[in-house]
Amino acid sequence: MIPASFEYLRPKTVSEAIGLLQQHGDDAKILSGGQSLIPMMKLRLARPGYLIDINRVPGLSYVKEEGGYLKIGGLTREAELEGSPVVHSKYPIIVDTAHVIADPQVRNLATVGGNLAHGDPANDHPATMLALGAQVVATGPKGERVIPIENFFLSIFSTALQPDEILTEIRIPIPPPRSGGAYFKLERKVGDFATAAVAAQITFDDQGVCQEAGIGLTNVGPTPIKARKAEEFLRGKRLDEANIKQAAQLAAEESEPSADLRGPVEYKKGLVKELAKRALTRARERAGK
């Protein structure tokens, strides 16, 4: 399969890349890892006239804790995230997530920024970022603006990014003590999109009562879903089996899957319930409660 013809541009800085976006408007696409965009171009589902390759822009690939946030550069590869010592020691939910994205070769190129900016509800990071209450930094002609992740996903393949903006950083508030999280995904085989997946992040107070809960759902709706009712239900409660079961039931009710070759609606809702139970249970264990 051969993509349609395009002009290839390779800016050296973010501002140069933004200038090119302004110049070419809707006819331009940013090439990051390319692991979603290039397959879409080969299928001619995407036919940008200009491809702006930001892979050689320095300073966009990093994972560090700074100013109360875990900061992830937009161009950070999934393999780098998977191998990051700080992520490994403190953010097992992110390790869970990166580990089940596509396959090793794809993870060597695919980027965290691209996984979010593509706006595909089947991608894995969105649910985890919703659970973690992340923020997205969009850089455009007027500088940076910060978008809460819950306002980022508008509809399928559509995000709050403007045509002249680039997703340059993801910020995750450093979880307080007694926090834990997990991501559970069911896929038919390695490399497939999730049939369904659930991310859960919990913070307890010193009495073992849930202070904060974040729950995100993958590939069970037109956008990644923040399971607000389930989150609200858990705040102020202990995570005993009955409460976990009830929260999982609420998350399943909040999901809006469609039937496809991965299964019918009822099956997927049942799956959300079971995966939510497992993710919440693992999150509780990891929080040490």
Add this chain to the structure above:
Amino acid sequence: MAKKQTVHVKINGRERQADVEPRLLLVHFIREVLGLTGTHVGCDTSNCGACTVVLDGKTVKSCTVFAVQADGAELLTVEGLLQDGKLHPLQEGFKQEHGLQCGFCTPGMLMSTYALLKKNSQPSEEEIRWGISGNLCRCTGYQNIVKAVQYAAGKLAEGGAR
């Protein structure tokens, strides 16, 4: 037609360059422009891993990378594994342990397992299976591929470091 761009690579130790259209995929650049047909096109949809090559030390699916992106890079393909006329321990392992039947997936399997052993010289069975999880084989059931990699890891540990 879009303007052609010059792509310069070091492939299997040799400097090569050509002017190509930006939409040319790396796998077609390797096979059709450079004439190295050991790298296979399998599914052409980023699933099967038959087109796996090593790009600046990391495995990639060359059907999902544009040749222009590889400008200035070092590439290793299956042709580069043979050294001084001798098979790489991995190639020897695939032969000894029947790690292939039809052989179509083998170049990609070799490149993925080459990169795996570079990173982890004594992988467990699970690590081997995870390491080849982006490569499909429809003949072997993978069992003999795992054995072939274990064979190579053993050979390399004996001092045949490559």
